[in-house]
Amino acid sequence: MLAPVVNAEDTVEPSGYTPVSGESFFLLADSSFASDEQAMVRLEAPGRDYRRFRMEPYGGADIRVYRIDKPLDFLKRQKNLHRVVSDGQFKGEGLSNTLAYLWDNWYRKSRRVMQRAFSYESRQQVTEEVPELKIGDALVAPTPYDAPAQFALIPGLPVVSQFRYPLWQAKPIQPPAGVNLAGSSSEFVSVAPGNVYVPLGQLKPGLYLVEALIGKYRATTMVFVSNTVAVSKIAGDELLVWAARKHEGRSVPKVNVLWTDGLGVMSSGATDEDGLLRLKHVSPERSFVIGEDEEGGVFVSENFYYDSEIYDTKLYAFTDRPLYRPGDWVSLKIVGREFKNARDSVQPTAADVNVSVLDATGTALQTLALKLDSKAGTQGRFQLPENAVAGGYELRFSYKDQLYSSAFRVAEYIKPHFEIALNLAKQDYRTGESVKGNLVLLYPDGKPVVNAKVSLSLRAQQLSMVDNELQYLGQFPVELTSSEVTTDDKGNATLDLPAADKPSRYTLTVFASDGAAYRVKTTKEILIDRGAANFSLGARQRFSAVGEKVAFSYANVGGSEQSKAVTPGSYAWVRLEDQSTGDGKLTAKDKGFSLTFDRPGTYNLTLKDEHGRVIGATAHAVTGDGIKAVPGTVEIVLDKAEYKTGDEALALITFPEPVSDALLSLERDKVEATALLSKGGDWLKMEKLSETQYRARIPVKDAFAPNMTFSVLYTKGGQYSFQNAGLKVVTPQIDVAVVTDKASYRPGDTVTVDLSTQFAGKAIPAHLTVSVVDEMVYALQPEVAPTIDQFFYHPRRNNVRTSASLSFISYDVALPGSPGAPGKANRSERGVKVLERPRREDVDTAAWQPELVTDASGKARFTFKMPDSLTRWRITARAIADDGQVGQKKQFIASEKPLYLKWSGPTRFRAGDKPQLGLFAFSQSEKPLKAELLIRYAGAEQRLVAELKKGINYVALPAMELSSGDLSVQLQLNGETQDALAVNLNASGSGWQVTQGQRVDVAGGD
Known part of the structure; x- marks a missing residue:
């Protein structure tokens, strides 16, 4: 009997298998590592959406670590060191999963063939005897598929390690401890699955390439392992590199350094015994420092450079005064210097200057077309339109294709038609006391403003102190109350303001209206429970040693009469480290006090008046053991705010921990000088006070002017910190002397002004620009232009940028391996109100001399006629020499008369009007005077006796027949004419034009 022939099917069913393609992810290294640290890379995969399900079957991420044998050559070939170029060789998944499925398919079919070859009973008997021959679930179990790496190894690079990291089972990166924001609706850093650090182990010093694979996606990054840290300081045309041990902070010599911009190596060299290296080249905006030490450790730091101080032609433009009325003439002056560096300058090239x-x-x-002279500069003059809008104006001018700018302001002075006087019951108020007083409203003729509506608005601003500055106002004003009062028949209104519970600054705004078109406004500031004076408190040095006697002195810097009467009554100090305190009493005769501090630390000292209110404060540091700076910072305290050439600057340096070394440098346009903390240098002397405190003695040289930056930098424990302190040096200036033949003048007098210029005690020829301006203008608008020395020789910004190789970031994103019109100005239409003043001419600039040149002896003179106004005049003289020295000086003169007349009222009338004419008589005499007015008008002469008190007196003129002509008034005292006034009165006919307006409603029609 023949056995039946059984054949298996030749077809294979589809498996339904799809290779894991993966998704894009990020791979980055955000720091460098030492050889004894755990090297890590950061992998960020999408873990909160559908993309995670496309990556999770892969089973994690394949990590490969390669070592690069010639790291500097490899890095030089890279155009972007943040994202290296390393092409992968995609090979796909291969045949392993295909063969596994075919094997399982063929195995199942062969078992089915064997089943059909034997009967059921025989198979059952055999499996009962030998259970291992049971098929079980083998015929129905799915084929297990692996996820092999789909990229080949990078040829030519030795593999240090490779492994598959369990990406989805690893603990995600947690937010830093202690960064929870109270009341915040969101977390500082949200924890996301798939955002992990992948440990690579402790690696030998060198450069490593890390490759991460998930499916068809691949990313690479670099890992720098080095025990050396490079700190770089970049300037405009050089780079300074200091190499130090990452953990200890000691200098590392013989480190090969390359300076590259990504296109090629600009300069290279090796560090000296101090770990320092200077490389010369014009600095690009972005550059890299690549280095390799003797251990093979590799580091990279990125440097960004930009000019914070531009040295070019500086043009100083200013006007004769800062504030003008519409229709006024504006006088302009421009001088300049072409700067080569922070100190050296030459005269600018003569060229055209176009002013808009x-x-x-x-x-x-x-526009104005001017020509700039190299020595004298240029000047111009223009008139404002009569309808010029109020606000800030700009003078924009071009010189050699560069734009420059200056500014002034325009406002219409609206004189109030009555005056508001605010009188407080007392000058000094305490907390808890109601502020009381009264308002007095008077017309110019002295009559009270009856039944005027007065609106009061009170705002309070709590006083605080920042950096021991009492003038600082720490909070926004808060409106306390607003009310309305009405004046009585004498023009008085009672004032009763609420008490303040904390020391505050009250701002009371008063708007008053008598039914006229404009309300009159005045503002009064009231200080509650604060010393009325402001004292400066200080010692000769800002720091001292433990047990050293320190003398503190104080002086009253307040300008008011009230402040001059205040005397300090006590002082107090507080040690900031433990808040311990001390105090002492002062007498009215004391000018200072002395203290001996027995513990090191930082002390705040306050000066108080007899009521215990702070009127002055300062800070003082005491050196000694146990004092540390705030972790992560370096503290530098200089003994003076500014220095003169030849002084010795003392700098107290406090580190947060004991350091083995630090880099000290002087910086401005470049790193001017360097020294190590352990060795010192020829430009400074170091003295160790304790493990964390040092004192540096720096001789101040002439080249330090106008300022120099003193920088201290250290690195330790994988962190670096630096601090800068400014050494301000007084720049010698031209001493301008302004001398007038008298201190005060009568209107119409000729004023002679003698000017002299000296530099370093010797006469020097200079170009002067002098303006004589009414001081009232500066009360309304302070000077807009800076002083000439501040403009040309202001403190220079530091042009040195500091960076380190500790946090260089290398990153990569995984990719698959298979194929209008100008805006409206922000301004407000408002008039600047000026109280009625004794002036007949609206002249704000009495004299303007744009170009005065002193002779070889430094002398010059000019004269001008005093305007017909009684006021205080400010003489401002600005000087510039051919060698670039500058100087500025202010001087004051007064125009005054013991008796002065001013017209009050209109000068144009209609025929038939019967006006009640009057004028103002100003008297500066302390006693009442009996004067006589001689009035001549329309061919008639009248005499009028007037009683004049000190101040403003309104004198009503007798009734007279009105006609066109000149009215002259002479004010005589004891038969002598003290002042005269001439006014032209104009009487128009009855048929003059009257402009009327009427509102008409227009309705729509067919």
Whole structure:
């Protein structure tokens, strides 16, 4: 009997298997590592959406670590060191999963063939005897598939390690401890699955390439392992590198350094015994420092450079005064210097200067074509339109294809038609006391403003102290109350303000109206429970040693009469480290006090008046053992705020921990000088006070002016910190002397002004620009232009940028391996109100001399006629020499008369009007005077006796027939004419034009 022939099917069913393709992810190294640290890379995969399900079957991430044998050559070939170029060789998944499925398919079919070859009973008997021959679930179990790496190893690079990291089972990166924000609706850093650090183990010093694979996606990054840290300081044309041990902070010599911009190596060299290296080259905006030490450790730091101080032609433009009315003439002066560096400058090249005048809306009003002279500069003059809008105006001018700018302001002075006087019951108020007083409203003729509506608005601003500055106002004003009062028949209104519970600054704004078109406004500031004076408190040095006697002195810097009467009554100090305190009493005769501090630390000292209110404060540091700076910072305390050439600057340096070494440097346009903390240098002397405190003695040289930056940098424990302190050096200036033949003048007098210029005690020829301006203008608008020395020789910004190789980031993103019109100006239409003053001419600039040149002896003179106004005049003289020295000086003169007349009222009338004419008589005499007025008008002469008190006196003129002509008034005292006034009165006919307006409603029609 023949056995039946059984054949298996030749077809294979589809497996339904799809290779894991993966998704894009990020791989980065965000720091460098030492050889004894755990090297890590950060992998960020999408773990919160559908993309995770496309990556999870892969089983994690394949990590490969390669070592690069010639790291500097490899890095030089890279255009972007943050994202290296390393092409992978995609090979796909291979045949392993295909063969596994075929094997399982064929195995199942062969078992089925064997089943059909034997009967059921025989198979059952055999499996009962030998259970291992049971098929079980083998015929129905799915084929297990692996996820092999789909990229080949990088040829030519030795593999240090490779492994598959369990990406989805690993603990995600946690937010830093202690960064929870109270009341915040979101977390500082949200924990996301798939965002993990992958440990690579402790690696030998060198450069490593890390490759991460998930499916068809691949990313690479670099890992720098080095026991050396490079700190770089970049300037405009050089780079300074300091190499130090990462953990200890000691200098590392013989480190090969390359300076590259990504396109090629700009300069290279090796560090000296101090770990320092200077490389010369013009600095690009971005560059890299690549280094390799003797151990093979590799580091990279990225440097960004930009000019924070531009040295070019500086043009100083200013006007004769900062504030003008519409229709006024504006006088302009421009001088300049071409700077080569922070100190050296030459005269600018003569060239055309085109000036454009822009109003507050940005509209160009007019242009001026000027020519700049190398020595004298240039000057111009233009008139504002009668309808000029109020606000800030800009003078924009071009010189050799570069734009420059200056500014002034325009406002219409609206004189109030009555005056508001605010009188407080007392000058000094304490907390808890109601502020009381009264308002007095008077017309110019002295009559009270009856039944005027007065609106009061009170705002309070709590006083605080920042950096021991009493002038600082720490909080926004808060409105306390607003009310309305009405004046009585004498023009008085009672004032009763609420008490303050904390020391505050009250701002009371008063708006008053008598039914006229404009309300009159005045503002009064009231200080509650604060010393009325402001004292400066200080010692000769800002720091001292434990047990050293320190003398503190104080002086009253307040300008008011109230402040001059205040005397300090006590002082107090507090040690900030433990808040321990001390105090002492002062007498009215004391000018200072002495203290001996027995413990090191930082002390705040306050000066108080007899009521215990702070009127002055300062800070003082005491050196000694146990004092540390705040972790992560370096503290530098200089003994003086500014120095003179030849002084010795003392700098107290406090580190947060004991350090083995630090880099000290002087910086401005470049790193001017360097020294190590352990060795010192020829430009400074170091003295160790304790494990964390040092004292540096720096001789101040002439080249330090106008300022120099003293920088201290250290690195330890994988962190670096630095601090800068400014050494301000007084720049010698031209001493301008302004001398007038008298201190005060009568209107119409000729004023003679003698000017002299000296530099370093010797006469020097200089170019002067002098303006004589009414001081009232500066009360309304302070000077806009800076002083000439501040403009040309202001403290220079530091042009040195500091960076380190500790946090260089290398990253990669995984990719698959298979194929209008100018805006409206922000301004407000408002008038600047000026109280009625004794002036007949609206002249704000009495004299303007744009170009005065002193002779070889430094002398010059000019004269001008005093305007017909009684006021205080400010003489401002600005000087610039051919060698670049500058100087500025202010001097004051007064125009005054013991008796002065001013017209009050209109000068144009209609025929038939019967006005009640009057004028103001100003008297500066302490006693009442009996004067006589001689009035001549329309061919008639009248005499009028007037009683004049000190101040403003309104004198009503007798009734007279009105006609066109000149009215002259002479004020006589004991038969002598003290002042005269001439006014032209104009009487128009009855048929003059009257402009009327009427509102008409227009309705729509067919």
